Amino acid sequence: MNRRSPSLDPVQAARWIRRRHPTAPGVGIVLGSGFGPIAEAIPDACTIPYSEIPGFPVGGVKGHSGQLILGRWHGIEVAVLAGRAHFYEGFDMSTVTFSTRVLAALGIRDLLLTNAAGGIRRGLKPGDFVAISDHINFLGTNPLRGPLATGRERFVDMTAAYDPELRSRMLRVAKNLGMRIREGVYLAVSGPSFETPAEIRAFRTLGADVVGMSTVPEAIVARQCGMRVAGLSCITNVAAGLAGPNQSLSHGEVLDVAREVAPRATRLVEAWIQG
């Protein structure tokens, strides 16, 4: 059984949000593990729990808080999603991407998708950042499958899904801050099990640099909605099998590294916002 939200009208949800807090945000930020403290960095923000927004899915993963934060950050009107619904929680794709459509309906033009990921490419270490240059959808499905949303394109171009200008800004500000950052291809798996070493070897052969369980559905829907997309991974672990035969992986380890990285991740995104 797929988990569905009771109401699936993102335009209605956006109207509800605007009534609650008149706002015209231009930039959206989705916070993955490790990026949570960004939610507290925005001064005088309006915080709305997902559970109050009509139709908004409430995910239940440790480390993801479930709030929409609206405010002005360094002079830019932002909408921040602290927490996301994951496919592995059993939500169907339209529910996983409901919040992306709400951001589009709020008028977001640039969307930064952040996540924790496992490093596949040699040399990637926990604590490194990767600006996503492209993705491989290994989820076995596509969020645009099914009825076509009104006014949207059926066959969406994904040639430059991750906007080169937003990405080069990320690389530049990271370098200025002295932070290790690479560009790389993000491969999305459904999870929730971690990958086997054989899968990781296969993904490396396919051209993946990092692996994670989110971001790709949101990026696809954001492109359909005409948003510019930036993706930023925080490497929390070396992917399965690459750290030797005695390596094991746990969500606790992912969260521990994410917590450690959080202050740097916040500084990086803050610098990116300022351009």
Ligand code: HPA
């Ligand atoms: N695999 C998949 N998702 C992840 C990982 C990983 O190794 N690390 C953090 N998210």
